[in-house]
Amino acid sequence: MQFKFIHCLSIFVLLFAFLIQSPQKAKASEFHKSQAEIEQFFDEFFSKEMSKKHVPGVGFILVKDGKRIISKGYGYANIDKKIGVDPEKTLFRVASLSKIYVLMAILKLQEEGKLSVHDEVSKYLAEDDPLIHRLKGIKIHHLLTHTEGFPSKDVGTFVLNADAIPPLHDTLIKDLRKPTIQPGTGIAYGGMGSVLAAHIIENITGKAFDVYVKEKILQPLSMNYSTFSQTIPKSLQHSLATTYLFEDNKFIETEFLYGSTPPSGGLSSTPAEVSNLLIALMKNGTFDGIEILKQETVQSMIQAQYRGHDNLAGVTYGFFEFFQNNKRALVRDGSGFGVTTRMLFIPEEQIGFVYFQNIRGDDLLNELTTTFFDYFFEKKAKKTGIPLTLEEAKKLEGTYRAIQQHQNIMKVGSFFSGMMIDITANHDGTLQLVVSGPGDTAGWGGFEKEATLTQIEPMLFQRSDMEGYVAFENLDGKLLMHTGNGYHTTYEKIPWYEKVISQLVFLTIFTILFVITLIYSIIHFIKRNKKFYAYMELPFLQLCGVISLLNLSFPFPIFQLCFINQIAGFPAVAFGLPKLVQILLYVPVITGILTMLLFGLYYQLYRNVSNKRKIGYFVILMGCLLFIPYCIYWRFFPGFA
Numbered sequence: 001m002q003f004k005f006i007h008c009l010s011i012f013v014l015l016f017a018f019l020i021q022s023p024q025k026a027k028a029s030e031f032h033k034s035q036a037e038i039e040q041f042f043d044e045f046f047s048k049e050m051s052k053k054h055v056p057g058v059g060f061i062l063v064k065d066g067k068r069i070i071s072k073g074y075g076y077a078n079i080d081k082k083i084g085v086d087p088e089k090t091l092f093r094v095a096s097l098s099k100i101y102v103l104m105a106i107l108k109l110q111e112e113g114k115l116s117v118h119d120e121v122s123k124y125l126a127e128d129d130p131l132i133h134r135l136k137g138i139k140i141h142h143l144l145t146h147t148e149g150f151p152s153k154d155v156g157t158f159v160l161n162a163d164a165i166p167p168l169h170d171t172l173i174k175d176l177r178k179p180t181i182q183p184g185t186g187i188a189y190g191g192m193g194s195v196l197a198a199h200i201i202e203n204i205t206g207k208a209f210d211v212y213v214k215e216k217i218l219q220p221l222s223m224n225y226s227t228f229s230q231t232i233p234k235s236l237q238h239s240l241a242t243t244y245l246f247e248d249n250k251f252i253e254t255e256f257l258y259g260s261t262p263p264s265g266g267l268s269s270t271p272a273e274v275s276n277l278l279i280a281l282m283k284n285g286t287f288d289g290i291e292i293l294k295q296e297t298v299q300s301m302i303q304a305q306y307r308g309h310d311n312l313a314g315v316t317y318g319f320f321e322f323f324q325n326n327k328r329a330l331v332r333d334g335s336g337f338g339v340t341t342r343m344l345f346i347p348e349e350q351i352g353f354v355y356f357q358n359i360r361g362d363d364l365l366n367e368l369t370t371t372f373f374d375y376f377f378e379k380k381a382k383k384t385g386i387p388l389t390l391e392e393a394k395k396l397e398g399t400y401r402a403i404q405q406h407q408n409i410m411k412v413g414s415f416f417s418g419m420m421i422d423i424t425a426n427h428d429g430t431l432q433l434v435v436s437g438p439g440d441t442a443g444w445g446g447f448e449k450e451a452t453l454t455q456i457e458p459m460l461f462q463r464s465d466m467e468g469y470v471a472f473e474n475l476d477g478k479l480l481m482h483t484g485n486g487y488h489t490t491y492e493k494i495p496w497y498e499k500v501i502s503q504l505v506f507l508t509i510f511t512i513l514f515v516i517t518l519i520y521s522i523i524h525f526i527k528r529n530k531k532f533y534a535y536m537e538l539p540f541l542q543l544c545g546v547i548s549l550l551n552l553s554f555p556f557p558i559f560q561l562c563f564i565n566q567i568a569g570f571p572a573v574a575f576g577l578p579k580l581v582q583i584l585l586y587v588p589v590i591t592g593i594l595t596m597l598l599f600g601l602y603y604q605l606y607r608n609v610s611n612k613r614k615i616g617y618f619v620i621l622m623g624c625l626l627f628i629p630y631c632i633y634w635r636f637f638p639g640f641a
Contacts, residue, residue, distance in 0.1 A: 038062070039070050045371055046074040053364040054246040059087040059271035059356040066282040066350070071272060077241040077358065079251055085358075087271040091225060091232070091239045092356040093257075094274065095334030097341045098228070098267035099194045100318040101277075103144050105213045106197050107297050107317060114204050117141045117317075124200045134178045140200070142183045143193040144317045145306045146488070149179030150192040151407040156576040157336070158257045158568075162231040165260055168199045168209070177407045185475055186308065186482065186490030187315060188404035189444065191264030198263035209263055220290045221276045226269035230258045240268070241358040243338025245569045251359075254338045254568045265336055275354045278343060282350050302330065302347050308482025308490060309460050309471030319345070320488050324467050325373040326380040333487070338569070340365055344372075351376070360569065383462060385454040387429025394425050396472055399436065399499045400481050400491035402444045409562060409581075409635045410573065419444060420500065421481070421491055423453075430454050431461065433470075436500055445470070446486020506630065513623040514548035521545025534608035540601040540617065547591045547598065547624050554587040555636060585638045588631040595624040 033041075046058060057077050062070035073085030109115050115124065117140045122132045142148035153175045159165055166174075176192050198209035205212045210228035218226050225236060232240055244251040259266040276287055281301065285293040293301075300317045307314030313321040319330035327346050334341035338358065342365055345352035353372065355365060388396075402419040405411065420436035431453040451465035459472045468485035479493040496502055521541045528538060561581050562573035572578060577585075602621055606614050631637050 035069055039072075041375060042070060043072075045368070049364055049367055050075055053361070053367070054251075055357050055359055055361075055364045056244050056251055057085040057090075057241060057358045058364075059085050059090060059092065059354075061087055061271050061275040061278075061354040062351075063275055063278045063282065063353065064351045066279050068272075068275060068279075071275075073271075079242070079244070080253075085241065089225070089239050089270060090241050091236055091268050091270055092241050092341065092358065093243075093265075093337035093339050094267050094269050094341045094356070095265045095336040095339055096191070097274070097332050097334035097343060098263065098265050099191075100332050100343075101213050101217050101267060102194050102198050102201070102209065102263045103318045104217050104293065104301075105201055105209070106140060106144065107293060107300065108216045109201065109204060111294055111297060115140065115200070117144060121196065121200065124203050126203075131172055131176065134176060135196075138179070138183045140197070141305070143197045145315045146187050146189050146193060147184050147306050147315075148193050148196075149181040149183050149186065149188045149403065150190055151177050151180050151188070152190045152404045152410070153192055153261070153408070154406060154410045155408050155573055156260050157574045158570070159260050160258065160575065162258050165230055165258060165262070168195055168202065168261075168263070171195060171261055172199060175408075180405065180407070181403045181490070181492070182476075184306070186403050186480055186492075187306070187488045188402075189487045189489050190404050191261055194264040195261045217292065220292050221273070221280060221287050223269060223273040223276060226267060226273050228262050228266050228268075230262060230266055232256075232268060236268075239270075241339075241356075244359045245338075246359065257337050257568060259337065265334065271354050271356050274341075274343060274356075278345055278352050278354060281345060281347075282352075308473065308480070308484075309469075311457060311460055312469050312471045312482055313484030313488065315488055322468065322485055324369075324380075325377040327373065327377055335360060335362070342369075344369065349376075380467065383456040385430070385456055385462070386458075388425075388431070388455055389429070390425060390427070393429065393431060396431060396479070397423055397425050398479070398493045399423075400479075401494050401498070403480075403490050403492050404444075407635070409558075409577065411635050412559070412563070421445075421447070423481070426452070433463075444487050444489040445483030445491070447483075510623060510627055510630065511552070513620065514552050517544050517620050517623075518548040518552065521548070534605050536601050536604040537609060540598065540605055543594060543598055543601065544617075544620050544624070547594050550587050550591050550594075551624070551627055554584045557581075558584050558636060582638075585636060588628055588637050591624065592628045595621070595628070598624060 042060065042062070046060070050058060055075065056079055057073070057075040059073050060070060061068055071087050073087050073090060075085060077083045077085045077090045106115070106117070110117055119140055121135045121138050121140060121143065125132055138148050172192070172195060176196070181188065201209045201212050213228065225239070227233065243254045245254055246252070280287040280292050281298060284295040285291055285298040301319065303316060304314040304321055305316055313323055315321065316330060319332050322329055322331060328348060330345045330347065332343045338360060340357050340360060340362060342355045343352070355368060357364065400421045400423060405419055422434045422436055424432045426432050433447065433451045433453055435447055435449050446466070446468070448465040451463050453461035453463060453470060456462050461470050463469060466485060470484065471482045473480045473482065481491040483489055483491070521544050524538070524541050525545070558581050561578045563571045565572040567575050598621055602617060606617070609617070
């Protein structure tokens, strides 16, 4: 009996010793590669790929277990002056990567007991704030996960000088539109949520958002060069990376851009300073012994807070999830201001990188990300598909549009910016996805031009163009498609009359009608003979000609001035509506008033003309009338643009 007791006690002691020596969380895998080997690999990668992808300069930081393994600059921060990229000192505009610091400030306020992310946004606005009626049901949680449903802004993204940057509240009053979807039911990536979050920071603290962010986040992270100011301090201007376009087989320097909404993309920083945040995340919220955020807060930045499907990559407080080579990664990207940036973190492996380049475009970044995963981790085998029946596939067919589609004059850009996706059924039980419009990719969801979708679970589909998934959902009669790659977003199936082909047919009909009417009215004006016409018929035809001429003349200059003309590589509308466009938008108002007069003239003459002419004139009248809501639909109308 004593022997059995001693034997059991020994086993217990051994088990206890094993448990106390075992880590409480999964230990990151050890590399079987030396630091020199890793550095050589990435040196060779950038040496080969930068010239192929036409990227002038790169800052790259690789972090493992809270320590920098690689901290290097490649290429030039300024080509003409032969200034190389220094990851410690070269300042880049980080674009949308800025958002994460604003969101961290909100989480800091929650730690201080000054708000809860589960509160409604309206709680932190003045009682008479006109924004309140637009924000019903929206919680701070939704702002942190891009699930508030706000449409994109994009008109006036940039201004020509720092003095033209409006106060945050003025921007919200002017540009914030009601959600396009019920908050919390889909991802609508954009910048207005970050602007609203920054406004909340200002209301609670009584300080400018950038002052609070600097005090509570940037300074504790030793981000001393970093600034949200759109006027770069003189002491740092010499360190700012020059941005470029690549055209006609050469690099062309672009001008410095001022962001109109600094919270959504206005931070300037160095790769090394941004990597300090990556280090803090690996160390449970501390940096150099200073607590930036509590451990449980850091976990909310690492754990998914929203997913469109249980097995689809989702969004945390600050990051997008994505899965590659059987690893779960968190990513925050930035593009615009002539740069492309990324912070990537794999919590399970305690590894990540920070990447900055001083030219727009994702080719090198995407190649780097794939190479990074293939170098460190084994590729994942694709899952076995579950074919759809043809009837099931047909139910999912249609055209889908990103729910953050612009509700301003940029709406026309949805046909050209990868915001429209066509889904068709294949005979083998798969779905075919094609990006609508002339573009080769859709940034919302990271789609290539074309991909095959194979069902692997009910309503969850594996993509053929990359390692990733989409999920379909029927929500209150709306068919949604959730994505888990690139800038995650939710697409909504649209009715037939909003499809590209339908809108082109409508435009063609209006154009033909107005051209014929204009020609017809000119002919009758030249050959006018009062004896030939019924009472008020000639004024009716002349007014038809004027309306047709106006309706034909104004859309094309607007399109040229807003979308064809470029400033610093961006459509001119990104800097606001040109003055001439603001004037031209009143043409539909004028033609609308003239159409009302046309009704009066038609009433005077319709009893005195033949049925054939009566029908023809009625068609013209209805065309002029229907063109007004058509213009409003496309936001070619004052107050909607």
